[in-house]
Amino acid sequence: MSAVPQVDIREVGPRDGLQIEEPIPTAAKLEFIDALVATGVRRIEVTSFVSPRAIPSLADAEAVAAELGRWPGVEFSALVAGMGGVSRALTAGVRRLEYVVSASDGHSRANVGRSMEESIALIAPIAERVHEVGGHLEVIVAIAFDCPFDGPTPPERVADIARRAMDSGADALAVADTIGTATPGRTTDVLTRVIDATGVKPGLHLHNTRGQGLANAWAAYSLGIRQFDASVGGLGGCPFAPGASGNIATEELAYMFEDSGITTGIDIGRALDAARLVSDRLGKRLTSNLLAAGGVPVPSGSSATSDAT
Amino acid sequence: MSAVPQVDIREVGPRDGLQIEEPIPTAAKLEFIDALVATGVRRIEVTSFVSPRAIPSLADAEAVAAELGRWPGVEFSALVAGMGGVSRALTAGVRRLEYVVSASDGHSRANVGRSMEESIALIAPIAERVHEVGGHLEVIVAIAFDCPFDGPTPPERVADIARRAMDSGADALAVADTIGTATPGRTTDVLTRVIDATGVKPGLHLHNTRGQGLANAWAAYSLGIRQFDASVGGLGGCPFAPGASGNIATEELAYMFEDSGITTGIDIGRALDAARLVSDRLGKRLTSNLLAAGGVPVPSGSSATSDAT
Numbered sequence: 001m002s003a004v005p006q007v008d009i010r011e012v013g014p015r016d017g018l019q020i021e022e023p024i025p026t027a028a029k030l031e032f033i034d035a036l037v038a039t040g041v042r043r044i045e046v047t048s049f050v051s052p053r054a055i056p057s058l059a060d061a062e063a064v065a066a067e068l069g070r071w072p073g074v075e076f077s078a079l080v081a082g083m084g085g086v087s088r089a090l091t092a093g094v095r096r097l098e099y100v101v102s103a104s105d106g107h108s109r110a111n112v113g114r115s116m117e118e119s120i121a122l123i124a125p126i127a128e129r130v131h132e133v134g135g136h137l138e139v140i141v142a143i144a145f146d147c148p149f150d151g152p153t154p155p156e157r158v159a160d161i162a163r164r165a166m167d168s169g170a171d172a173l174a175v176a177d178t179i180g181t182a183t184p185g186r187t188t189d190v191l192t193r194v195i196d197a198t199g200v201k202p203g204l205h206l207h208n209t210r211g212q213g214l215a216n217a218w219a220a221y222s223l224g225i226r227q228f229d230a231s232v233g234g235l236g237g238c239p240f241a242p243g244a245s246g247n248i249a250t251e252e253l254a255y256m257f258e259d260s261g262i263t264t265g266i267d268i269g270r271a272l273d274a275a276r277l278v279s280d281r282l283g284k285r286l287t288s289n290l291l292a293a294g295g296v297p298v299p300s301g302s303s304a305t306s307d308a309t
Numbered sequence: 310m311s312a313v314p315q316v317d318i319r320e321v322g323p324r325d326g327l328q329i330e331e332p333i334p335t336a337a338k339l340e341f342i343d344a345l346v347a348t349g350v351r352r353i354e355v356t357s358f359v360s361p362r363a364i365p366s367l368a369d370a371e372a373v374a375a376e377l378g379r380w381p382g383v384e385f386s387a388l389v390a391g392m393g394g395v396s397r398a399l400t401a402g403v404r405r406l407e408y409v410v411s412a413s414d415g416h417s418r419a420n421v422g423r424s425m426e427e428s429i430a431l432i433a434p435i436a437e438r439v440h441e442v443g444g445h446l447e448v449i450v451a452i453a454f455d456c457p458f459d460g461p462t463p464p465e466r467v468a469d470i471a472r473r474a475m476d477s478g479a480d481a482l483a484v485a486d487t488i489g490t491a492t493p494g495r496t497t498d499v500l501t502r503v504i505d506a507t508g509v510k511p512g513l514h515l516h517n518t519r520g521q522g523l524a525n526a527w528a529a530y531s532l533g534i535r536q537f538d539a540s541v542g543g544l545g546g547c548p549f550a551p552g553a554s555g556n557i558a559t560e561e562l563a564y565m566f567e568d569s570g571i572t573t574g575i576d577i578g579r580a581l582d583a584a585r586l587v588s589d590r591l592g593k594r595l596t597s598n599l600l601a602a603g604g605v606p607v608p609s610g611s612s613a614t615s616d617a618t
Contacts, residue, residue, distance in 0.1 A: 058420070136428045181568075183565050184569050185571070189375060207377040211558060211597065211599050214520060214521060218527055219527060245602075257492075259495060260492045261494050288520065289518060290519040293554075297461070
């Protein structure tokens with residue numbers, strides 16, 4: 001319809017951003033989700049259905065899911081790590097699921113207590129179960145660059161898991177730089193292999209732990225990738241590195257694209273508002289540089305704040 | 310000689326990084342410079358010869374310059390803003406100068422009390438003076454994207470100033486995103502125009518104020534740009550935005566390139582050491598994400614620190 005290029009940003013703050021934080025009340029999460037919806041984002045990964053002992057801050061997944069009818073225009077999804085989570089999510093009415101498979105045994109065992117192959121073998125039954133109720137399953141290949149336990153992930157392994165995921169019934173794919181070590185060269189390599197192996201352009205889930213996130217996103221855009229995960233303020237972090245950055249920041253990603261002439265649908269000023277809201281609720285300074293700078297120049301977007309002195 | 314692609318990083322921490330900070334003793338600067346030399350970097354912008362009232366933290370430019378013979382393999386340069394600074398720098402024995410021209414009247418008047426055209430008119434006499442003693446003059450076109458006073462900078466103006474600088478005897482060019490508002494799309498546009506107008510591939514001076522710095526550097530690399538300014542730890546900042554990031558961080562830039570298979574000559578572990586040193590001396594937390602994360606994965610460089618748990 002339009003000649004203006006566009007990308008699709010999925011907000012993952014309520015899930016990936018909050019998962020390592022101290023729990024906040026469900027009402028505060030709903031207020032956060034409401035602020036996110038106001039940014040114009042149309043896809044939000046809203047929680048995960050995983051063990052409440054492992055991730056206490058997302059123990060209220062059912063309570064959050066029960067309220068999602070408030071925002072009818074938004075596509076909500078939830079992360080799952082196994083069949084138990086799938087059942088919970090479907091029972092709670094969530095129909096778009098992200099199932100994570102780690103591309104290393106070390107991370108898979110640490111994260112879900114299963115080998116990588118055992119996790120891959122679950123894709124087909126999960127897809128079947130999700131499709132029975134008309135749902136949509138995205139498989140996220142995590143640890144797609146480096147594993148904190150096993151070292152570098154062979155890129156051909158990522159492509160192989162992606163191919164097997166599609167063969168097992170996945171509806172969509174994403175590639176995740178779970179610990180934030182990817183760089184543009186390796187991002188290009190891994191994504192090219194995944195596209196070649198599957199014919200699918202995966203989404204990309206990036207962390208900014210070593211400052212590389214936006215450069216990776218730009219390199220991926222140059223390859224034709226159009227779906228990106230992000231969280232306002234760069235919410236989240238790494239449990240192993242205090243003060244480390246979390247996901248790439250929604251407002252920085254949106255500014256990169258919008259100012260480069262690529263539509264995101266995100267209102268940057270409202271993304272900053274949502275970042276400030278969750279920063280206040282958590283009592284924690286977020287790591288987004290754009291948030292610290294206070295805004296973007298006026299000409300780049302009508303709703304952006306000015307830093308003119 | 311080699312098929313391995315490479316880039317050339319100029320460390321600007323002692324100049325751009327320190328200029329807005331409280332003054333530190335000359336001895337501490339020399340210790341910092343020594344730590345920078347140990348990173349393997351071969352070009353350092355070491356100070357500026359400007360008004361000590363305007364920039365008190367660089368008032369010791371002559372004292373710093375007098376000690377540079379300690380490090381014979383390194384190419385030191387200094388920034389100047391007018392003929393008085395040129396005379397001081399040459400008298401102090403510095404032979405590589407960067408002369409800054411703002412691409413807006415508002416910034417030019419605020420920064421040096423001259424119009425943009427008056428600053429451009431000084432290029433020819435400065436080049437003549439520098440060349441009389443066998444020196445080298447780089448002209449940096451500052452405010453190449455947006456001006457905090459005048460709004461967006463027309464990209465054709467940047468190209469025009471670059472062309473006039475080369476016509477006036479400049480030996481090299483750089484383009485500076487002084488306030489950190491550039492994005493990959495506009496970086497590509499401005500650099501393409503400068504290259505088309507001059508036949509010269511300029512260096513690129515980036516700030517990470519809105520998180521875009523490395524994405525811009527990657528976009529510029531894709532255009533054939535091979536010279537980049539950076540400062541360890543992302544030292545520096547914006548006087549108008551407390552807590553805002555400064556220059557792109559040397560260690561993040563080096564990691565981006567090295568891990569992508571592009572040689573920088575920078576030892577990332579030693580760059581982190583230099584960042585920690587200056588952070589201690591300033592009593593200030595720096596904004597580099599890689600510094601907060603504590604290092605890069607082992608496989609990316611033999612001297613890099615590990616974050617394996």
